[in-house]
Amino acid sequence: xxxxxxxxxxxxxxxxxxxxxxxxxxxxxxxxxxxxxxxxxxxxxxxxxxxxxxxxxxxxxxxxxxxxxxxxxxxxxxxxxxxxxxxxxxxxxxxxxxxxxxxxxxxxxxxxxxxxxxxxxxxxxxxxxxxxxxxxx
Amino acid sequence: xxxxxxxxxxxxxxxxxxxxxxxxxxxxxxxxxxxxxxxxxxxxxxxxxxxxxxxxxxxxxxxxxxxxxxxxxxxxxxxxxxxxxxxxxxxxxxxxxxxxxxxxxxxxxxxxxxxxxxxxxxxxxxxxxxxxxxxxx
Amino acid sequence: xxxxxxxxxxxxxxxxxxxxxxxxxxxxxxxxxxxxxxxxxxxxxxxxxxxxxxxxxxxxxxxxxxxxxxxxxxxxxxxxxxxxxxxxxxxxxxxxxxxxxxxxxxxxxxxxxxxxxxxxxxxxxxxxxxxxxxxxx
Amino acid sequence: xxxxxxxxxxxxxxxxxxxxxxxxxxxxxxxxxxxxxxxxxxxxxxxxxxxxxxxxxxxxxxxxxxxxxxxxxxxxxxxxxxxxxxxxxxxxxxxxxxxxxxxxxxxxxxxxxxxxxxxxxxxxxxxxxxxxxxxxx
Numbered sequence: 198x199x200x201x202x203x204x205x206x207x208x209x210x211x212x213x214x215x216x217x218x219x220x221x222x223x224x225x226x227x228x229x230x231x232x233x234x235x236x237x238x239x240x241x242x243x244x245x246x247x248x249x250x251x252x253x254x255x256x257x258x259x260x261x262x263x264x265x266x267x268x269x270x271x272x273x274x275x276x277x278x279x280x281x282x283x284x285x286x287x288x289x290x291x292x293x294x295x296x297x298x299x300x301x302x303x304x305x306x307x308x309x310x311x312x313x314x315x316x317x318x319x320x321x322x323x324x325x326x327x328x329x330x331x332x333x334x
Numbered sequence: 335x336x337x338x339x340x341x342x343x344x345x346x347x348x349x350x351x352x353x354x355x356x357x358x359x360x361x362x363x364x365x366x367x368x369x370x371x372x373x374x375x376x377x378x379x380x381x382x383x384x385x386x387x388x389x390x391x392x393x394x395x396x397x398x399x400x401x402x403x404x405x406x407x408x409x410x411x412x413x414x415x416x417x418x419x420x421x422x423x424x425x426x427x428x429x430x431x432x433x434x435x436x437x438x439x440x441x442x443x444x445x446x447x448x449x450x451x452x453x454x455x456x457x458x459x460x461x462x463x464x465x466x467x468x469x470x471x
Numbered sequence: 472x473x474x475x476x477x478x479x480x481x482x483x484x485x486x487x488x489x490x491x492x493x494x495x496x497x498x499x500x501x502x503x504x505x506x507x508x509x510x511x512x513x514x515x516x517x518x519x520x521x522x523x524x525x526x527x528x529x530x531x532x533x534x535x536x537x538x539x540x541x542x543x544x545x546x547x548x549x550x551x552x553x554x555x556x557x558x559x560x561x562x563x564x565x566x567x568x569x570x571x572x573x574x575x576x577x578x579x580x581x582x583x584x585x586x587x588x589x590x591x592x593x594x595x596x597x598x599x600x601x602x603x604x605x606x607x608x
Numbered sequence: 609x610x611x612x613x614x615x616x617x618x619x620x621x622x623x624x625x626x627x628x629x630x631x632x633x634x635x636x637x638x639x640x641x642x643x644x645x646x647x648x649x650x651x652x653x654x655x656x657x658x659x660x661x662x663x664x665x666x667x668x669x670x671x672x673x674x675x676x677x678x679x680x681x682x683x684x685x686x687x688x689x690x691x692x693x694x695x696x697x698x699x700x701x702x703x704x705x706x707x708x709x710x711x712x713x714x715x716x717x718x719x720x721x722x723x724x725x726x727x728x729x730x731x732x733x734x735x736x737x738x739x740x741x742x743x744x745x
Contacts, residue, residue, distance in 0.1 A: 209643055209653060210636050213483065214383055214490040214542070215448065216657060220392040221365065221484060224358035225621050232620055236680065242620060243679040246351055246627060255357040259396030265451075268488070268654040269647065311352065314402075346506055346516060346624065347499050347632060351679070353520060353625040362484045369483055373543065379483060380542040383490060405517040405625070406510065488657055489722070494666040495639065498632035520625055529631040533670030539725075585626065588676075 199330050201237060201276040203230035207266050217265035224258055227290045227302045230274040234288075238326025249311055251320060256285070257305040264299040266292070272299065278327040284308055284316050286327055336467050338374060338413040340367035344403050354402035361395055364427045364439045367411040375463025386448055388457060393422070394442040401436040403429070409436065415464040421445055421453050423464055473604050475511060475550040477504040481540050491539035498532055501564045501576045504548040512600025523585055525594060530559070531579035538573040540566070546573065552601040558582055558590050560601055610741050612648060612687040614641040618677050628676035635669055638701045638713045641685040645699075649737025660722055662731060667696070668716035675710040677703070683710065689738040695719055695727050697738055 211222040235241050245251060266272055273293045280287040290302040308317040319327075348359040372378050382388060403409055410430045417424040422444045429437040445454040456464075485496040509515050519525060540546055547567045554561040559581045566574040582591040593601075622633040646652050656662060677683055684704045691698040701713040719728040730738075 206644075208636070208640050209487065210493045210495060210639055212488045214486045214488060215389055215391075216488040217391075219484045220395055221358060221361035224361065225619070228358065228621055229619050232680070233617075241680060246679060252352055254352075254354075254399070254402075256399050257397070258357055258399075260394070262391070262393050262395075265391075268657060269643070269652060343507075345499070345503050347502055347630045349625045350620065351623045351625060351627040356621045358621060362482070365484055366482050369543070370480075378543060383542060405520060406506070406515060489663055489665075491665075494669055495632060495635035498635065502632065526626055528626075528628075528673070528676075530673050531671070532631055532673075534668070536665070536667050536669075539665075 199277075201230070201234045201330055203233045203274045203276065205229065205272055205274070207268055207270045207272060209268055212268055217267055220260070220262055223260050223262070223292070223300055223302060226272070226274065226292070227258075227260075227304060230276050230290060231288060231304070234276050234330070235323075235326075238323070238329070240320070240323045240326055251317060252309050252311050253306045254309060255304055256307055258302070260300055260302040262300045264294070264297050266294065266299050270294050276330070278331045279303065281319070281324060281327050281331060284318055286319060286323075289332065336414075338367070338371045338467055340370045340411045340413065342366065342409055342411070344405055344407045344409060346405060349405055354404055357397070357399060360397050360399075360429070360437055360439060363409070363411065363429070364395075364397075364425075364441060367413050367427060368425060368441070371413050371467070372460075372463075375460070375466070377457070377460045377463055388454060389446050389448050390443045391446060392441055393444055395439070397437055397439040399437050401431070401434050403431065403436050407431050413467070415468045416440065418456070418461060418464050418468060421455055423456060423460075426469065473551075475504070475508045475604055477507045477548045477550065479503065479546055479548070481542055481544045481546060483542060486542055491541055494534070494536060497534050497536070497566070497574055497576060500546070500548065500566070501532075501534075501578060504550050504564060505562060505578070508550050508604070509597075509600075512597070512603070514594070514597045514600055525591060526583050526585050527580045528583060529578055530581055532576070534574055534576040536574045538568070538571050540568065540573050544568050550604070552605045553577065555593070555598060555601050555605060558592055560593060560597075563606065612641070612645045612741055614644045614685045614687065616640065616683055616685070618679055618681045618683060620679060623679055628678055631671070631673055634671050634673075634703070634711055634713060637683070637685065637703070638669075638671075638715060641687050641701060642699060642715070645687050645741070646734075646737075649733070649740070651731070651734045651737055662728060663720050663722050664717045665720060666715055667718055669713070671711055671713040673711045675705070675708050677705065677710050681705050687741070689742045690714065692730070692735060692738050692742060695729055697730060697734075700743065
C-alpha cells in the first residue's frame with residue numbers, strides 16, 4: 198500500500214490564544230494535501246477548474262484531535278484513499294509530528310456537474326489515481 | 335427542548351472558486367455560534383481565557399454538507415447540546431437557509447487544565463448552561 | 472456627509488496567541504463592511520458575480536493599528552468613499568470599539584472586465600452609491 | 609544586499625469566486641515569510657512566545673496588487689528590511705510568479721512588553737538579523 202505524503206509548518210495566524218492550531222484549520226491543511234495529491238496523480242484541480250465541467254464537492258468531513266500542534270511545528274500529512282465508489286470517494290489523513298499522531302481526518306467527495314450539481318461517475322483518471330493509493334489494497 | 339439560534343451572512347472571502355462556502359469554514363461558523371452560546375449561558379470564553387485556568391479544546395469535529403451556501407446567504411445556526419459527560423460535552427449544529435438544511439455539524443469538547451492539559455470535570459456553570467439546551471431533555 | 476456603519480464581534484479563531492485580532496484579518500472585516508455597503512446601495516456583489524461581466528479587484532490596501540481588538544469585542548466599522556475616479560474608487564474604514572479607534576484602513580478598487588481583466592468605467596449605479604458616501608462631500 | 613526568500617503555493621481555500629487569491633490572504637503569506645525569516649536569523653517567534661516577555665505587533669501594513677495569483681501558482685516571496693529604528697522596524701515583500709511581480713507589501717512592527725504593551729528597544733539579536741537583510745545596505 199502506498200500513502201501520499203505532504204508537509205506543512207504551523208503558521209502564527211492559525212494559532213488560537215492557547216498557542217495551538219485552531220481545530221478548524223486542520224481541514225484547510227487536509228485539503229492542501231489533497232490538492233497536492235491530485236497534482237501528483239495528474240488530475241490537478243487547476244485543470245479541473247479551467248475545464249469548468251466537473252466539481253468534487255465534499256459531502257462529509259470529520260477529524261479527531263489527539264495532540265496539540267504548535268507554532269513552527271513541522272507536520273507531515275499522510276493521505277490515502279479509503280473507499281472508491283461509482284460517484285464518490287473517501288480520503289483518510291493522518292497528521293504526524295515526528296512519531297506523534299496529532300490528528301486524523303476523513304473527507305468524502307462526490308463528482309458533480311458544475312452548475313447543475315447533478316451527480317456524475319468519477320472521471321477515469323481520478324479513479325485510477327485514487328486506486329494506486331487505496332488503503333489495504 | 336430549547337435550541338440556541340445564531341446567524342451569519344456568507345462572506346465573499348470564504349467562497350471557493352465555484353462561488354460556494356468552502357467546507358472548512360463551516361467549522362469556524364459553528365465555533366462562533368458556540369462562542370455566542372457560551373456568552374448567552376454566562377460562561378463566555380473571554381472570561382475563561384482571562385482566568386487562564388481551564389480550556390475546552392475539541393477532540394472531535396464532523397460535518398455533513400447537503401446544500402451549497404452562497405454569497406450573502408443569511409444562514410441560521412441552530413445549536414443544541416447532544417451529550418453532557420463528566421469531563422466532556424457534545425454539541426450539535428444545523429445550518430439553515432430559510433427552510434433548507436444546508437449542513438449539520440457535531441463537535442466534542444473536553445475540559446482541561448491550561449498548561450498541563452490534564453482532564454478536568456466540566457465547570458458547574460457550564461454544565462448547567464448546557465443542560466438547558468440538551469436535546470430531547 | 473454620510474458614513475456607512477457595519478459591526479462585527481471579534482471571533483476566537485481570528486485571535487493570535489497574544490489574544491488579539493491577527494492584523495491580516497482586519498482586511499476581511501473591511502471587505503465584509505464593503506459587501507454590506509454594496510448591498511445597501513443596491514449594487515450587491517452577489518448580483519455582480521451572477522452577471523459575470525464586471526469585477527472590482529483591489530489594487531491597494533493598507534491599515535494602521537492603534538489599539539488591540541480582543542475576543543468578543545464589538546467593533547463598529549465606519550466606511551466612507553474617499554475618492555471616486557473614472558475607473559477606480561477608494562474607500563476608507565475606521566474600526567471603533569466604543570470611543571476607541573482601534574484601526575483604520577484604506578482600499579483602492581478598479582473596475583475590470585471579467586476574464587480579460589481590461590479596465591472599465593465604474594458602473595453608474597455604483598458611482599451614484601459611492602457619491603452618497605463621499606467624505607467631505 | 610541580501611534578500612530572504614520563501615515560497616508558497618496558492619491554495620484552493622484562499623481563492624475568491626473569480627479564481628484568484630483573495631487580497632487579504634496576501635498578508636498571511638507575508639507573515640509566514642516573516643516567520644521563516646525570523647527562524648533563519650535565530651530569533652523564531654516560537655521562542656519569543658515561550659519566553660512571554662516581548663511581542664512584535666504590527667502598527668502598519670500595506671500592499672499593492674499587480675497581477676492575479678491563481679490556484680497552484682508557486683509564488684516566491686522576497687523579503688528585506690527597509691528600516692531599522694530604535695523600537696520599530698519595517699519589512700518589504702515582493703511576491704513573484706517567475707519573472708512576474710504579482711504584488712508587493714510593507715509591514716511596520718514595534719517591540720512591546722507583553723501584557724503592558726509598553727514600547728521596548730528592539731532586542732539585539734533581532735536588530736543584528738535585520739541589519740544583514742537591510743535594503744541598500
